[in-house]
Amino acid sequence: MVLPIDNPTKSFWIEGAESPLRNHRSTADLPKQTDVLIIGSGYTGASFAYWLQKFASNGASPDIVMLEARDVCGGATGRNGGQLRPHFYSRYRNWSTRFGADGALKVIQHEAAHLKAFDKLLKSEGIAKKVCFKLGETFDAAMSEEAWDRLKGEYELMKKDHGENGPIIGECRLIEDPKEAEEFTQMKGCIGAVVHPSGQVWPYKFVHALLEILLGTAKLNLQSHTPALEVSARDxxxxxxxxxxRGDIKAKTVVHATNRWAGHLLDEFQKLIHGGRGTIAAIKAPEGFIKNTGAQHWDAVINNYHLQLPPPYNTIIIGGAKPLTVHDPWQYINNDKEDEQFRGVPEFYAGWPKRDIVGWQGNDPADLEKKVEEGGVWSGVYSSSIDSFPFVGPVPRRDGMPRILGSTAHLAPLVLRELGIEYNTPEAAAIFPPLPDPFYATEQRIDSLQSVDAIKKFQDDVNDNLASSKKPFAAPYPQVVTD
Known part of the structure; x- marks a missing residue:
């Protein structure tokens, strides 16, 4: 049995939000029965519950119970980087090799649609400012010739296949002059950049805002600190x-929104979905200092990524730290230890603004928004599938159990049909194109992936990371001090 640990490092997103829903239980006792049971209260679970009620016609939405093993949204969504950053072009070579030019474009269009959907949803609910939502541009800053060759190559290949003004690629642009690239990105030593649309949000506040809306309808019963230990077949x-x-609960449909922890309840996913660990920090900064969200790239492995929150917060959220952590890749590859900090990372982050940002005006080393142990620097577990795509839809051979890792707007109608509830498609959901074929949790896909050697894949990833650690742009790694 694999469940998330109960003492993770503290995250600025969570500690800074001070949400009254953090340890919420709608009722003292667990309900005995419900229409829909959602396991997981992060972005996937909360957005699915939201769409389920939005799709339902004439207010006839089903009763929903949501279980969370820890505090509400205390997992990956409460620990990520806050960027709404679709892969507009940067994975085009890989995806077009696997699915062809048109197949790759469909995957990218699905990702890109999230920006307009977020904008529509948050504005219609009147919570955009509350959750620090912003649309704008983001950049991939090439910090080496190796990175520039890769990033520019991805852009040029997509442009070749779809035309300079084609869908998606027409929204991207190159900055090829190093001086202009450094000025736009604010990254010292940037030699070129690719720019495309993006957004940002306070992810924890976003989920809690959705849950507040749903709890106001009396159709959602939210139960924190209630892990699901076992799921039966349909009786x-x-x-x-x-x-x-805390007891048993019966449901007509069970939705697995557990991401990294899917294999805990669904054995067939134990080999298919694995955890990785990331690290992020919150740094004090002058108001409006960072112009755009962005990422630094030295090669295909070593990177940082960052954004700045709007007033009154003004906090820079910086993640990655790969120039440092790349020396010990087992710290983050197939690693769930979100109760631990990465060695040397707090010092690395504190030195990043002065070292890497043009015209940094704050302290050196920079001040964290909170003490390290109180949410200034944290780690968190993310999920990755063995073929790099989510599993969406009904779980084969398990009647009444949808499995979702995103794309929740596509799954809501399926569940409502199963419950015999009429539905209409809301405006924000209509923005999404059809679900890309690689996302479906088909029997053939699940069965074929069982034979993939995950251990070999992890070791190959480790070897790639160790190779990067020997390159000149990797940061010095602090030695372990022993008595």
Whole structure:
């Protein structure tokens, strides 16, 4: 049995939000029965619950119970980088090799649609400012010739296949003059950049804002600190029983929104979905100092990424630290230890603004928004699948159990049809194009991936990272001091 640890490092997103829903339980006792049971309260679970109620016609939305093993949204969504940064071009070579030019474009168009959908949803609910939502531009800053060759090559290949003004690629642009690139990105030593649309949000506040809306309808019962321990098959009466430490609950449909932890309840995903660990920090900064969200790239492995929150916060959120952590890749590859900090990372982040940002006006070393142990620097677990795509849709051979890792707007109608509830497509959901074929959780896909050697894949990733650690742009790695 694999469940998230109960003492993770503290995250600025969580500690800074001070949400009253953090340890929320709608009722003192766990309900005995519900229409839909959602396991997981992060972005996937909360957005699915939201779409389920938005799609339902005439207010006939189903009763929903949401279980969370820890505090509400205390996992990956409460620990990520806050960027809404679709892969407009940067994975085009890989995806076009696998799915062809048109197949790759469909995947990218699906990612890109999230920006307009976020904008529509947040403005319609009146919560855009509350969750620090902004649309703008982002950049990939090439910090070496190796990185520039790769980034520019991805852009040029997509332009060749779809035309300079083609869908998606027409929204991207190159900055080829090093002086102009450094000025736009504010990254010292940047030699070129690719720019495209993006957004940013306070992810934890976003999820909690959605849940507040749903709790106001009395259709959602939210239960924190209630891990799902076992999920039965559907019984003769059409119900699935979910076992928790606080008792059993029966549901007509169970939605697995557990991401990294899917294999805990669904054995067939144990080899297919694995954890990795990232590190992020929150740094004090002058108001409006960072013009655009962005990422620095030295090669295909070593990178940083950052954004700045709007007033009154003005906090820079910086993640990656790969110039440093690349020396010990087992710290983050197939690693769930979000109760630990990465060695040397707090000092690396504190030195980053002066070292890397043009015209940094703050302190050196920079001041964290909170003490390290109180949310200034944190780690968090993210999920990755063995073929790099989410599993969306009904789980084969498990009646009544959708599995979702994103794309929740596509799954809501399926569940409502199963429950016999009429539905209409809301405006924000209509923005999404059809779900790309590689996302579907088909029996053939799940079965074929069982034979992939995950251990070899992890070791290959480690070897690639160690090779990068020997390059001149890798940062010195602090030695372990022993008595």
């Amino acid at each position: 003769a009466d059409g119900y699935i029983t979910v076992t928790t430490p």
